[in-house]
Amino acid sequence: MRMVKTLQRRLDQANCDYDIVPHPHSATSLESARSAGVPAERVAKSVMLDDRHGNYLMAVLPANRHLDMSKVRSTGNWQMTRESNLPHLFGDCERGAIPALGEAYEIKMLLDPTLTRQGDVYLEAGDHDHLIHMSMQQYLKLVPHAEVREVC
Secondary structure, eight states: OOSOHHHHHHHHHTTOOOEEEEOSOOSSHHHHHHHHTOOGGGEEEEEEEEOSSSOEEEEEEETTSOOOHHHHHTTSSOEEOOGGGOTTTSTTSOTTOOOSOGGGGTOEEEEOHHHHTSSEEEEEOSSSSEEEEEEHHHHHHHOTTOEEOOOO
16 A cells, blocks of 8 residues: 555645655554664654544644543543544545644644654654655644644
């Protein structure tokens, strides 16, 4: 697969410059960073949350950090979404390889500022074998409505 169609379409619409970085199969964003030989603090990890009423929120943070639910709950009554609930939201993605691009899937986003301070960023491409690499400026152009706030 190299990249899911939703991600490809969004990158093309925004006329973004990016590279595709292949890597050995990995199960997590942190493993993707290690296997691709890129700094984990530059790999954007997506954590999906829901409010038990059908509303979803994507928290995006560096792969080497952990989500702090107390910081997220200040924006509402959010819980981590069960992975079994995600295929209907990200039907073109492999399970566990969701790109940190919620807006392409019409999902609101919280973006941790520790990630935005990086010069560039790597995103899951929707599979477990590729990352998308781009400048932070290009990434922020893709997620103009993301709320930047501490989540880790």
